[in-house]
Amino acid sequence: MKSIADINAIKERMQKVLGTREGQTENNIRIVVGMATxxxxxxxxxxxxxxxxxxxxxxxxxxxxxxxxxxxxxxYEPMAQVYIxxxxxxxxxxxxxxxxxxxxxxxxxNGSVVTKYTLDIE
Amino acid sequence: MYRxxxxxxxxxxxxxxxxxxxxxxxxxxxxxxxxxxEVKVIMTGCFGLCACGPVVVVYPEGAFYQQVKVxxxxxIVNEHIVKGRxxxxxxxxxxxxxxxxxxxxNDTTFYKNQHRVALKNCGxxxxxxxxxxxxxxxxxxxxxxxxxxxPQQVIDIIKExxxxxxxxxxxxxxxxxxxxxxAPGEVKYxxxxxxxxxxxxxxxxxxxxxxxHALIEAMTIAGYAVGAEQGFVYVRxxxxxxxxxxxxxxxxxxxxxxxxxxxxxxxxxxxxxxxxGSGAFxxxxxxxxxxxxxxxxxxPRPRPPFPAVKxxxxxxxxxxxxxxxxxxxxIILKGAEWFSSMGTDKSKGTKVFALGGKITxxxxxxxxxxTTLRTVIEDIGGGIPGGKKFKAAQTGGPSxxxxxxxxxxxxxxxDNLIEIGSMMGSGGLIVMDEDNCMVDIAKFFLEFTQExxxxxxxxxxxxxKRLLEYLEKITSGKADLQDLEDMEKLCYYIxxxxxxxxxxxxxxxxxxxxxxxxxxxxxxxxxxxxPAGVCKDLLQYFITDNCKGCTLCAKKCPxxxxxxxxxxKHVIDPEKCIKCGVCMDVCKFNAVIKK
Numbered sequence: 033m034k035s036i037a038d039i040n041a042i043k044e045r046m047q048k049v050l051g052t053r054e055g056q057t058e059n060n061i062r063i064v065v066g067m068a069t070x071x072x073x074x075x076x077x078x079x080x081x082x083x084x085x086x087x088x089x090x091x092x093x094x095x096x097x098x099x100x101x102x103x104x105x106x107x108y109e110p111m112a113q114v115y116i117x118x119x120x121x122x123x124x125x126x127x128x129x130x131x132x133x134x135x136x137x138x139x140x141x142n143g144s145v146v147t148k149y150t151l152d153i154e
Numbered sequence: 155m156y157r158x159x160x161x162x163x164x165x166x167x168x169x170x171x172x173x174x175x176x177x178x179x180x181x182x183x184x185x186x187x188x189x190x191x192e193v194k195v196i197m198t199g200c201f202g203l204c205a206c207g208p209v210v211v212v213y214p215e216g217a218f219y220q221q222v223k224v225x226x227x228x229x230i231v232n233e234h235i236v237k238g239r240x241x242x243x244x245x246x247x248x249x250x251x252x253x254x255x256x257x258x259x260n261d262t263t264f265y266k267n268q269h270r271v272a273l274k275n276c277g278x279x280x281x282x283x284x285x286x287x288x289x290x291x292x293x294x295x296x297x298x299x300x301x302x303x304x305p306q307q308v309i310d311i312i313k314e315x316x317x318x319x320x321x322x323x324x325x326x327x328x329x330x331x332x333x334x335x336x337a338p339g340e341v342k343y344x345x346x347x348x349x350x351x352x353x354x355x356x357x358x359x360x361x362x363x364x365x366x367h368a369l370i371e372a373m374t375i376a377g378y379a380v381g382a383e384q385g386f387v388y389v390r391x392x393x394x395x396x397x398x399x400x401x402x403x404x405x406x407x408x409x410x411x412x413x414x415x416x417x418x419x420x421x422x423x424x425x426x427x428x429x430x431g432s433g434a435f436x437x438x439x440x441x442x443x444x445x446x447x448x449x450x451x452x453x454p455r456p457r458p459p460f461p462a463v464k465x466x467x468x469x470x471x472x473x474x475x476x477x478x479x480x481x482x483x484x485i486i487l488k489g490a491e492w493f494s495s496m497g498t499d500k501s502k503g504t505k506v507f508a509l510g511g512k513i514t515x516x517x518x519x520x521x522x523x524x525t526t527l528r529t530v531i532e533d534i535g536g537g538i539p540g541g542k543k544f545k546a547a548q549t550g551g552p553s554x555x556x557x558x559x560x561x562x563x564x565x566x567x568x569d570n571l572i573e574i575g576s577m578m579g580s581g582g583l584i585v586m587d588e589d590n591c592m593v594d595i596a597k598f599f600l601e602f603t604q605e606x607x608x609x610x611x612x613x614x615x616x617x618x619k620r621l622l623e624y625l626e627k628i629t630s631g632k633a634d635l636q637d638l639e640d641m642e643k644l645c646y647y648i649x650x651x652x653x654x655x656x657x658x659x660x661x662x663x664x665x666x667x668x669x670x671x672x673x674x675x676x677x678x679x680x681x682x683x684x685p686a687g688v689c690k691d692l693l694q695y696f697i698t699d700n701c702k703g704c705t706l707c708a709k710k711c712p713x714x715x716x717x718x719x720x721x722x723k724h725v726i727d728p729e730k731c732i733k734c735g736v737c738m739d740v741c742k743f744n745a746v747i748k749k
Binding site for chain 2: 033035042046049066084085097099100
């Protein structure tokens with residue numbers, strides 16, 4: 033037997049899980065993780081999951097974490113690109129789980145790019 | 155957290171295209187890759203675009219894969235799920251767009267013009283998981299009713315919303331609830347009519363398959379409003395997937411304490427049972443339906459007394475259709491004004507149609523009332539395949555009528571359809587092109603009603619039989635003009651004297667085709683010709699001078715009716731010809747014609 037509070041708790045928990053199914057809209061922030069063979073070999077999968085978990089933990093409903101193929105710079109993998117509407121695309125390289133969490137906190141939530149992991153080609 | 159959700163359509167249409175196997179193949183391959191913690195595979199209800207089934211949608215990208223085969227699963231998993239590359243050759247292509255471009259699901263012409271209320275969750279949630287329904291505001295309307303609204307306030311909201319019965323009659327739902335509430339009596343019942351019997355209609359089935367909890371929630375709300383503690387869903391046994399999902403949903407709701415005693419810790423009780431119908435069309439009529447639930451022979455009785463006063467087991471009973479109920483939770487949550495802002499003056503909200511016949515996008519569509527038939531057919535439906543010309547649309551199934559091309563631009567609502575001699579019905583919409591013979595269509599529906607007449611009253615039992623005989627006489631070229639006149643008189647006699655809705659509406663297909671396509675009847679009766687080339691008895695096959703004497707037709711003819719020498723024109727012997735049309739199909743020079 034569930035109470036009304038139980039139902040509301042289920043609703044909150046499930047909404048996070050189902051956020052993935054809302055699809056893309058123009059106002060979404062997109063985090064695209066390179067998931068080609070090179071990326072996966074370099075450890076892109078845990079990075080992708082770290083992005084997802086951190087975004088869910090902070091209840092960031094307008095953030096969509098998706099995958100892409102090879103970005104062409106395989107030696108910098110795992111890579112991710114952050115698309116914020118109206119801003120320039122930021123490319124992050126050589127990520128790990130810790131980095132993914134930091135990007136969510138610093139870049140997505142607080143708006144400051146994590147320069148430690150940005151792409152810097154001379 | 156799951157990074158991808160793979161939604162496989164589990165509606166009856168896609169299930170007949172092997173979607174269950176596709177679903178299992180996805181699960182196996184995802185497990186083989188060790189991704190079961192990251193990727194969720196679920197089976198949903200109908201997406202609506204049945205013509206493109208089996209359908210698979212992968213989120214968060216929203217990639218809409220069409221006509222997926224079991225063999226394609228490997229490619230989708232390896233490319234899309236593992237490497238993030240969308241498999242573009244399997245994607246749905248918008249046929250009506252200027253160039254065949256790939257778009258997000260909601261931007262396609264098929265979905266863009268729709269407005270989904272009753273089908274809100276169909277194709278988005280796992281119907282076998284109550285938590286997913288709860289995530290999308292499920293059972294919030296019930297909580298609102300229990301916490302904030304008195305039963306009378308609930309009924310007032312439904313009344314103000316302007317919701318009318320979606321099963322066909324279009325009776326104001328709020329009034330029906332009020333009558334049941336006002337009827338004296340301790341014991342009352344709430345019933346759901348899910349006995350969807352019209353040929354070509356599958357709206358209610360799709361709601362049951364895709365969003366069964368919406369029905370449970372709505373019936374529980376209805377129980378609270380009218381003062382009933384027991385509900386029955388009368389559903390056809392021919393809908394096995396719908397029945398199974400509803401059973402699962404009822405079990406889950408009971409586990410969560412959303413059905414049974416002291417729902418959600420309140421003082422309210424409501425329980426729900428499923429009753430299976432055995433597919434008699436007449437059991438969709440309310441009094442016959444209730445007789446069937448009681449275990450009696452499914453036959454109608456005269457009204458009054460109406461079910462709201464004396465219904466199931468002699469007690470006051472509220473009886474609504476599945477789609478009507480599916481609107482209720484959202485009306486409670488979003489308010490009467492929100493609902494009545496959609497639609498026309500006297501028909502509010504949206505209506506679900508099962509689009510079929512000569513149409514590109516066969517499927518399930520939901521549109522605001524007042525949308526024109528042209529929008530439904532040309533934009534959402536993607537037009538008529540093969541560049542053929544639109545002739546008529548049939549609405550309301552065997553009780554409805556045909557809408558000819560000149561009414562393509564009238565807004566669809568209850569009153570407009572009745573005015574032009576058709577009716578909303580439960581929502582079957584069959585599109586016909588120039589190759590359809592209207593007399594033959596009327597005959598098809600009469601064959602159906604004649605077969606399904608329960609036989610209790612004479613005008614319907616004998617009347618439909620005699621009416622069908624007139625139509626057979628016409629299509630075989632043996633009728634004269636007097637027959638046409640007598641037939642029309644018989645139609646009105648059946649309408650005026652039958653006991654229930656089945657007989658009262660059975661002549662509608664004949665009357666409406668007589669009204670708009672009298673010339674076709676005349677052609678059958680006077681010229682002994684079928685203009686569309688459908689009625690076999692009035693047809694003859696000929697070979698024209700285009701014939702090159704290739705002998706193919708003579709070889710293929712099953713009765714040896716074609717003779718001729720090689721490289722010379724062949725002839726068909728009309729005495730032997732059985733008009734099967736094989737010669738026409740195989741001829742490479744278009745030399746065979748029928749007229």
